[in-house]
Amino acid sequence: MDVPCVRVRPSEGEAIRRELADADLIAEEFEITVSDGWLYVPVARPEAVPPGLEVVDYDAPERETQTTPADILGFEPSYERLGEVALLDEDDPERAAEIARAIVDSDLPLETVLNKRSKIKGETRVREWAVLVDGSADGRPTETVHREYGCEFALDLAEVYFSPRLATERHRVAAQVAAGERALDMFAGVGPFVIPFAKRGAECVGVDVNERAIEYLRENARRNGVEDGVTAICGDVRTVAAEYSGWADRLVMNLPHSADAFLETAVTLAGASCVLHYYDIQHEDDPFGPGERAIRAAAEPEYEVSVETRRTVRSYAPHELNVCLDVRLERRE
Ligand code: SAM
DSSP states (O other), rough: OOEEEEEEOOOHHHHHHHHHHHHOOOTTTTTTTTEETTEEESSSOOSSSOSOOEEOOOOOOOOOOOHHHHHHHHHHOEEEEEEEEEEEEEHHHHHHHHHHHHHEEEESSSOOOEOOOOOOOOTBBBBBEEEOOOOOOOTTTEEEEEEETTTEEETTTTSSOOOOGHHHHHHHHHTTTOTTOOEETOOTTTTTTTTHHHTOOEEEEEEEEEHHHHHHHHHHHHHHHHHGGGEEEEOOHHHHGGGTTOOEEEEOOOOOGGGGGGGGHHHEEEEEEEEEEEEEETTTTTHHHHHHHHHHHHHHEEEEEEEEEEEEEEETTTTTTEEEEEEEEOOOO
8 A cells, every 4th residue: 555655775764763753753554664775664644754854655565463543443533642642633522432442442552542622722822631541550641751853741731732743843943953052932831942952952941931831841851861951931931031131042932823922022032143933823825924024023123134934834724824934133233
């Protein structure tokens, strides 16, 4: 059966396989195959494969030993994986229960199943979850440890925001970080930007108004061996900014829908030369215009503003896109 596979030379195979496994991208139900001097690694979400890797359709054999949820259900269910937790977005409770059972009865290493019960809401952007199967050893089904591109993140979905879907985007941004630079995430959560930045040798500050997110950020810094490179601050970034005025070489603003209200703060934090990663959700007719205009209004004429990347991260809703602008701010003399 033709499935999307990353095609690499066998000499690079183990490193690439590990990178894909860390990002939870390998389609476990198919065999990794060598043919004609190439290694074919089946992938579950081809759109999430890091740029630079070649994805081709290849007739990969199914793994005979693995029973998948689709084998049990007779259809391919849709779910995300977060550590050992499966995340569903099902409106019909009966269908949700059927999928949940199939997931835990399959051979996948998923023990707990949660279903979205609300939209993300409030200042902390946390959503409510219905626990369909609790396979946790400690009665805390919403807490897990998720691996992403070689980093580990402990988190509790009932208390903090986290989306495994943004893994490729975070990896793209982290790849731009150089050792020694000063990076500040204004809405840091449990650290999915801060931790990989610190692993690349950046001096990092993560700010979040959610106390539990900051506790997890500190724990995650320790877990990943970068506690010396991470300062985690609980508070409203508008209040914290004065302490770090003119400090940052890089700023991350992942608070789509409201980031524009924090651009003055971003300008306060920016050093003489600073890259800003600005996330936004806008109509597909003009997904980048509102963000770019807001950044220019906040930073000009003090800074020269140049947009380095306009990137669509994912589709958010019908006709709405989640986008990122990478913007360089150069202070004028
Ligand atoms: N950067 C993380 C990520 O990508 O997973 C978290 C992003 S989440 C969309 C936004 C975060 O901003 C939440 O954790 C929320 O608690 C935090 N937040 C909201 N308003 C804030 C404020 N005024 N100051 C600091 N953090 C804030």
